Amino acid sequence: DVKVTQSSRYLVKRTGEKVFLECVQDMDHENMFWYRQDPGLGLRLIYFSYDVKMKEKGDIPEGYSVSREKKERFSLILESASTNQTSMYLCASSWGTFGSGANVLTFGAGSRLTVL
Amino acid sequence: KQEVTQIPAALSVPEGENLVLNCSFTDSAIYNLQWFRQDPGKGLTSLLLIQSSQREQTSGRLNASLDKSSGRSTLYIAASQPGDSATYLCAVRLSMDSSYKLIFGSGTRLLVRP
Numbered sequence: 297d298v299k300v301t302q303s304s305r306y307l308v309k310r311t312g313e314k315v316f317l318e319c320v321q322d323m324d325h326e327n328m329f330w331y332r333q334d335p336g337l338g339l340r341l342i343y344f345s346y347d348v349k350m351k352e353k354g355d356i357p358e359g360y361s362v363s364r365e366k367k368e369r370f371s372l373i374l375e376s377a378s379t380n381q382t383s384m385y386l387c388a389s390s391w392g393t394f395g396s397g398a399n400v401l402t403f404g405a406g407s408r409l410t411v412l
Numbered sequence: 413k414q415e416v417t418q419i420p421a422a423l424s425v426p427e428g429e430n431l432v433l434n435c436s437f438t439d440s441a442i443y444n445l446q447w448f449r450q451d452p453g454k455g456l457t458s459l460l461l462i463q464s465s466q467r468e469q470t471s472g473r474l475n476a477s478l479d480k481s482s483g484r485s486t487l488y489i490a491a492s493q494p495g496d497s498a499t500y501l502c503a504v505r506l507s508m509d510s511s512y513k514l515i516f517g518s519g520t521r522l523l524v525r526p
Contacts, residue, residue, distance in 0.1 A: 300455070331516075338416070338501065338518035339456075354513065386455055401446075401514070403455030 299323070300404035302387050308410045315374040317407050319387030326391055328370035329401070330354075330362060333384040345370055377411045384408050414439040416504055418517035425492055426525050433487040433520050435502035440480045443505040446514065447476050447487050450499045459500075460487070492524045 303318040321328065327346050331339040331354075341354030343362040351362050359381060363371045370389075374381055385408075388401040415438045425431050435445070444463045448456040460469045460476040462485070468477040475488040489496055499521045503514040 336518055339503075339514075339516040341513050344513070388456075400458060400461065401456070403457070405455045406453070408453075 300387055300389055300402050302385075302404040302407045304407050305405065306408050306410075308412065309377050310412050311376075311378060313377050313411075315377050315409065315411075317372040317374075317385055317387075317409070319370045319372070319389075319404055320368050321370075321389040321402070322368065323389070323391070323402075324367065325389035325402075326367075327389060328364065329388040329390075330360075330370065330372045331386045331388065332356070333386055333406075339386065342372065374409075377409075379411050382409060382411045414442075414504065414506060414515050416502060416515050416517040418500075418502060418520050420520060421518070422521040422523070424523040424525060427492060427494060429492050429524075431489050431492055431522075433489070433500050433522070435485040435487070435517055437483045437485075437504050437515075439506065440483050441506060442480065445476075445478055445485050445502060445504045447474075447485075448501045448503065450501060450519070452498075456501065489522075494524045494526050497522055497524050 300321045309315050329344040330342040333339045340356050342360050343354050345351045345364040348367050361373045384406050386406050387404040390401050417436045446461045447459045449459050450456045462469045462478045473490040478485045499519040501516055501519040503516045505514050
């Protein structure tokens with residue numbers, strides 16, 4: 297089975313800190329995604345990447361950046377954490393290109409971030 | 413702008429009951445629709461994916477239907493079990509969007525009582 301691993305399940309950070317959330321997948325997937333999930337708002341796409349060093353903004357990229365230096369790893373970076381970034385962060389990956397299996401997302405277990 | 417809505421937000425049923433979860437979307441120009449399950453504190457697991465040309469998909473006790481013209485999808489769960497308790501989310505992908513973005517509903521939290 298495809299496995300998507302998020303390195304930190306729970307983090308507590310202070311306002312202004314730089315935060316790194318790491319995600320690794322082990323099935324050579326081309327596409328990787330970062331979502332945040334908030335009660336009543338569902339999942340919202342922050343950034344996605346369809347290849348190494350390639351990235352595209354999602355719906356809510358403000359306050360975030362990403363890095364994909366290797367195919368298996370996709371990092372989400374909060375340059376200066378704020379309290380409104382307290383949320384559950386979900387990483388996902390999929391294979392293929394438009395028109396194929398690109399929508400069969402495999403999710404990690406999530407990283408719950410609290411910013412004080 | 414595509415919006416995906418799931419009503420009700422929460423549902424509680426006794427074990428053994430057949431139930432239907434609803435998902436509606438505002439733009440019928442979708443490429444496909446997917447149903448996910450999320451257990452508390454966990455990530456999402458894909459249950460069923462329906463292409464825009466399909467009417468339904470089945471997996472075990474689950475059956476998902478799609479009516480693009482009315483902007484609706486349903487997830488039917490037969491003979492519900494306590495192990496089905498979870499949050500169920502639907503997500504759509506737009507036809508003309510060349511990215512891989514999914515637009516999610518906010519989910520229905522299901523509790524199956526023993």
